[in-house]
Amino acid sequence: MDTLPLGFAEPAEHYEPGTADRIARGVCRRLNELGYRSLLEFRVGIGRRADVAALDSGGRFVIVEIKSSLADFRSDSKWPEYLPYCDAYYFAVADGFPREILPAEHGLIVADEHDAAVLREAPHRPMLAARRKAQILRFGLVAASRLSHVTGFAPADRDWRED
Structure with missing residues (x-):
C-alpha cells in the first residue's frame, strides 16, 4: 500500500x-x-461493532479501529477482542495523533476525509475458516439490508445500525 503525504495537522x-x-x-x-x-x-461475532470492516474478493477481512483522540485511545480496552475476526487489524488516526503510543504489532493508517496513507502494514493473521464463512455471510446480509434502507425498501423506522 502506498503512503501519501497528508496536509492535515489537526490537534x-x-x-x-x-x-x-x-x-x-x-x-x-x-x-x-x-x-x-x-x-x-x-457487528462481529462477539456482538461488538468494528468501526470499519472491509472484505476483498478473496474473502480477506480487514478491521480498522478509528482513534479520534489520545483520550479515545486511552479509554478503549475492547479493541483486542476484534483480532479473531479479521485477517489484518489497523488503527486509523488523523495526522498529528501521537502514533508512537499505538501498538507496533498492528497496522497503522493516517487519514483525512479525502484519502488515507498506510504507514505500517498489518501482519496477516488468518481467521478460522468457520468464522470466516459465517462473517462473509453476515457481511453480505448487512450490506444488502443497508442498501435496502438507503433505497427505501426497508421500513423507515428501522435503524440501520441494528443489523
Whole structure:
C-alpha cells in the first residue's frame, strides 16, 4: 500500500466532533482503491461493532479501529477482542495523533476525509475458516439490508445500525 503525504495537522489530543467520520471516509476510500468493500459499524461475532470492516474478493477481512483522540485511545480496552475476526487489524488516526503510543504489532493508517496513507502494514493473521464463512455471510446480509434502507425498501423506522 502506498503512503501519501497528508496536509492535515489537526490537534488529535482533544476530541473534535466529526473527526472519526472524516477518518472513516478517507479509510474507506483507500480500502476501496485497494479492492476492499467496507461497512461502518459492522457487528462481529462477539456482538461488538468494528468501526470499519472491509472484505476483498478473496474473502480477506480487514478491521480498522478509528482513534479520534489520545483520550479515545486511552479509554478503549475492547479493541483486542476484534483480532479473531479479521485477517489484518489497523488503527486509523488523523495526522498529528501521537502514533508512537499505538501498538507496533498492528497496522497503522493516517487519514483525512479525502484519502488515507498506510504507514505500517498489518501482519496477516488468518481467521478460522468457520468464522470466516459465517462473517462473509453476515457481511453480505448487512450490506444488502443497508442498501435496502438507503433505497427505501426497508421500513423507515428501522435503524440501520441494528443489523
